[in-house]
Amino acid sequence: xxxxxxxxxxxxxxxxxxxxxxxxxxxxxxxxxxLGALERRDPKLAESAVASDxxxxxxxxxxxxxxxxxxxxxxxxxxxxxxxxxxxKIAGDLERIGDLSKNIAKRAFAIAGESHPKPLMTGMRHMxxxxxxxxxxxxxxxxxxxxxxxxxxxxxxxxxxxxxNSLFRELLTYMMEDPRNIGLCTHFLFGAKNIERxxxxxxxxxxxxxxxxTGQAITDDRPKDDQTSSTLITVPHS
Amino acid sequence: MENSTVDLSAIERVEAARTxxxxxxxxxxxxxxxxxxxxxxxxxxxxxxxxxIPDRGxxxxxxxxxxxxxxxxxxxxxxxxxxxSCRVTGKITIDDQDIYDRSLDVVQLRARVGMVFQKPxxxxxxxxxxxxxxxxxxxxxxNKAELDEVVQSxxxxxxxxxxxxxxxxxxxxxLSGGQQQRLxxxxxxxxxxxxxxxxxxxxxxxxxxxxxxxxxxDELRSNFCIIIVxxxxxxxxxxxxxxxxxxxxxxxxxxxxxxxxxxPKDQRTQDYITGRFx
Numbered sequence: 001x002x003x004x005x006x007x008x009x010x011x012x013x014x015x016x017x018x019x020x021x022x023x024x025x026x027x028x029x030x031x032x033x034x035l036g037a038l039e040r041r042d043p044k045l046a047e048s049a050v051a052s053d054x055x056x057x058x059x060x061x062x063x064x065x066x067x068x069x070x071x072x073x074x075x076x077x078x079x080x081x082x083x084x085x086x087x088x089k090i091a092g093d094l095e096r097i098g099d100l101s102k103n104i105a106k107r108a109f110a111i112a113g114e115s116h117p118k119p120l121m122t123g124m125r126h127m128x129x130x131x132x133x134x135x136x137x138x139x140x141x142x143x144x145x146x147x148x149x150x151x152x153x154x155x156x157x158x159x160x161x162x163x164x165n166s167l168f169r170e171l172l173t174y175m176m177e178d179p180r181n182i183g184l185c186t187h188f189l190f191g192a193k194n195i196e197r198x199x200x201x202x203x204x205x206x207x208x209x210x211x212x213x214t215g216q217a218i219t220d221d222r223p224k225d226d227q228t229s230s231t232l233i234t235v236p237h238s
Numbered sequence: 239m240e241n242s243t244v245d246l247s248a249i250e251r252v253e254a255a256r257t258x259x260x261x262x263x264x265x266x267x268x269x270x271x272x273x274x275x276x277x278x279x280x281x282x283x284x285x286x287x288x289x290x291i292p293d294r295g296x297x298x299x300x301x302x303x304x305x306x307x308x309x310x311x312x313x314x315x316x317x318x319x320x321x322x323s324c325r326v327t328g329k330i331t332i333d334d335q336d337i338y339d340r341s342l343d344v345v346q347l348r349a350r351v352g353m354v355f356q357k358p359x360x361x362x363x364x365x366x367x368x369x370x371x372x373x374x375x376x377x378x379x380x381n382k383a384e385l386d387e388v389v390q391s392x393x394x395x396x397x398x399x400x401x402x403x404x405x406x407x408x409x410x411x412x413l414s415g416g417q418q419q420r421l422x423x424x425x426x427x428x429x430x431x432x433x434x435x436x437x438x439x440x441x442x443x444x445x446x447x448x449x450x451x452x453x454x455x456d457e458l459r460s461n462f463c464i465i466i467v468x469x470x471x472x473x474x475x476x477x478x479x480x481x482x483x484x485x486x487x488x489x490x491x492x493x494x495x496x497x498x499x500x501x502p503k504d505q506r507t508q509d510y511i512t513g514r515f516x
Contacts, residue, residue, distance in 0.1 A: 002514040009513065075472055077499045080512045215501030 001079075009074055013083060016066060017143070020087050020094075023059045024139040026052055027097045031135065031198065034101040035128045037108035038191060039121055049105035056098035063091045079215075086212040090142065093201040093208075097135070100194040100201075107187040114184040123170060124192060127163045131199045134160070138205045142212075150209035153202060154218065160199040161225035167192045168228045196226065266334070268293035268433065268463040269314060274328035276309050276318065283309050287328070287489045289482060293432075296455060296464045298474035298495065301484035302515060307467050310484070311435050314465065315351035316344055332433065349376055352426030356438040358418035360410030360425070365402050368410040368421055369393060372429035388428055396424035397454050416447020423454060427462070434458065436466040440473065452477050471511050475499045483507045 004010040030052040037045040067088045070076065076084050134153045141149035171185045171192070210218050267290035276284035284306040291297050299307035309318070316337060318324045330337050337347055349372065360368050369389045372378075379385040389406070393399040398420040402413070410421050419439060426434055436455075440448040455464060455477045468474050474481055475495060482492040483504070491504045502508050509515050 002509050005513050005515065076512070077471060077475065078502060078508050078512050081500070 012066070012070055012074075013080070016063070016070075016084065016087050019059060019063045019066070020090060021139070021143060023056055023063065023091060023094045024135075024142070026056045026059065027094045027101070028132065028135055028139070030056065030098055030101040030105075031128065031132055034104040035125065037105040038111075038188075039125065041108050041112045041114075043109055043112060046105040046108040050102055053098045053102035056095055060091050060095045064088065082212050082215060086208040090205050090208050093204045097198050097201050100198050104191045104194050107191055111184050111187050120171070120174065120185075120188060123163070123167045124188060124195075127160065127167060127192065128195050130160055130163065131195050131202065134199065134202045138202050138209065141206065141209050145209070145213050147210055147213045150206040150213075151218075154206040154210070157199050157203045158225045160196060161227075164192055164196040165225065165227050165231070168231060172231075267291055268332065269465075270329075270331045270334075271310075271313075272329045272331075274310070274313060274326065274330060276306070276313060276327075277323075277325045278321070279323040283487055284313075285487045289489060289492055291463060291465060292480070293463045294460060295480065296459050296466060296478040298478035298481045299465065299467045299484060300469075300471065300474050300481060300511070301490075302510065303469075305484040306487045307482075307484040308437055310489075311437055311465060311467050314433065314435060315348050315353055317353070319344065349429045350431050351433045351435060352429065352431040354419070354422050354426055354434065354436045354439045357442050358415060358422050360413070360418050360421050362409065362411055364407045365393075365410050365413070365421060366406040369424050369428045372425060376429055378429065392424040392428040393421075395427055395458065396420045397450060397457075398424055414447070416443050416450060419443060419447065419451055420454065423451070423458075427458070431462070433463045433465065436464065438467055438469060441469065448473075471499070483510060485510065 004013075030049055033045055033049040033052060036042065037049055067084055070084055074080070134156060137149055138153045140146070141153065168189065171189050174181045175185045207218050210216070269289075269291035271287050271289045271291075274284060274287040275282065287306075287310055299311060301307045312318045313326055313330060314332075314337075318326060326338065332347075332350070336342070361371060363371070366389055369392050370385055373385060373388050379388055390399060390403075393402060398417060401417060402408075402421075410418065413421060419442075423434075423439075440451050443451065452473065455466070458464060459479075466474075466477065478495045480492065481495045481498040483490045483498065483502070483506070485506050491498065491502060491507045493502070497503075498507065499511060502511065
């Protein structure tokens with residue numbers, strides 16, 4: 001793409017891209033910290049996750065201020081307007097991802113003293129790794145303006161939903177087996193839900209990347225597979 | 239996202255109704271240009287322009303200086319006839335009538351196609367006489383009472399009546415720039431034209447006068463076919479329903495204003511409107 005005649009406008013757009021990339025990097029890091037904190041029941045790691053979230057919030061505020069100033073000053077149109085507006089929306093999604101990750105990390109404090117059945121964590125880690133990979137890919141898609149990569153992320157959220165369903169059932173089963181698991185499993189359940197929500201924000205970002213590049217919204221229905229809102233497991237009568 | 243149908247807000251519904259004919263293609267075009275070429279001596283200023291301009295709406299012509307947009311605008315009321323070296327080929331019709339037909343009366347044509355220029359150019363006459371000039375020479379009114387009525391309604395339509403009704407005999411050149419421009423618009427609509435051509439009508443005006451002229455354009459479009467040349471992208475985006483982008487003597491792209499300013503098809507259009515032309 002040709003550069004703007006006004007160099008400072010071009011510089012501002014580049015700064016916007018740097019800011020969103022930095023936010024994305026922080027969000028990725030925070031998700032890793034959050035999982036680590038939960039897995040190792042490590043309050044220190046949880047504390048650093050809380051601090052990282054504050055950084056993301058600060059970056060979002062700065063980005064938002066820059067966007068408002070640019071709209072007032074440049075009156076952007078066409079691809080520039082899409083660029084500025086989608087970055088603003090993506091910043092909102094990344095901020096939410098930060099909040100949800102922080103919420104996962106904070107649960108490390110609550111479950112610090114609980115016993116920790118290993119197999120429970122396997123599903124959790126697997127699901128988190130999948131969402132991490134998607135977040136990374138969608139941030140790459142944004143940086144490269146790559147629609148195909150964004151669409152791959154958008155389509156693969158279904159797998160996260162499927163994994164969440166199985167984890168949900170698994171946790172219910174543990175709770176039924178031994179009521180002493182209920183505290184821990186409830187925290188894990190909320191954690192899993194948060195990761196599933198992070199997956200949803202990731203697909204939002206993918207949709208915005210698609211709009212940014214093509215000017216068109218994705219009109220297909222997104223494949224979804226979250227059935228937990230209608231799942232019940234009945235206690236067998238002994 | 240849920241699959242819900244979005245209810246249009248009231249404003250959008252009104253706007254959709256007002257501009258439905260511009261997109262539906264229900265009505266034939268008011269102005270139709272087919273393969274229009276303009277030469278100034280050896281210079282090929284405008285190359286093979288084809289465009290349909292709908293009635294009752296605003297079409298904006300945008301493009302860098304020297305791209306041919308004003309040249310094309312001046313073809314529509316044959317203002318280019320006054321330039322000796324200028325030659326126009328191709329066909330331009332208004333309501334299916336060829337305006338370059340030899341039997342056509344150019345004076346009548348210019349009464350049907352009014353023009354407003356970049357710098358307000360009121361006659362050095364009274365406000366009343368400025369507006370009455372056209373109806374008088376074209377013999378549109380039978381007596382003084384009728385003429386008074388035309389002057390008043392034209393000034394009202396140009397949103398100037400309330401500011402000048404007590405001083406109609408004052409000189410038109412004594413008004414402020416924005417008032418002078420609205421006086422010129424009143425003068426143009428006094429002869430009841432079909433089409434109003436505006437060549438950068440706000441570039442010599444301050445933001446408040448510009449806002450008044452833009453409001454006026456928005457009101458006039460329910461009765462007239464308005465074609466406006468502007469260097470202000472924001473103005474084109476605000477006042478027009480369709481936009482044509484000219485570059486180096488060709489019409490690059492013509493589409494709904496919404497499309498041109500949100501997602502134009504041609505890279506040159508995108509580069510120009512976003513300020514990327516080298």
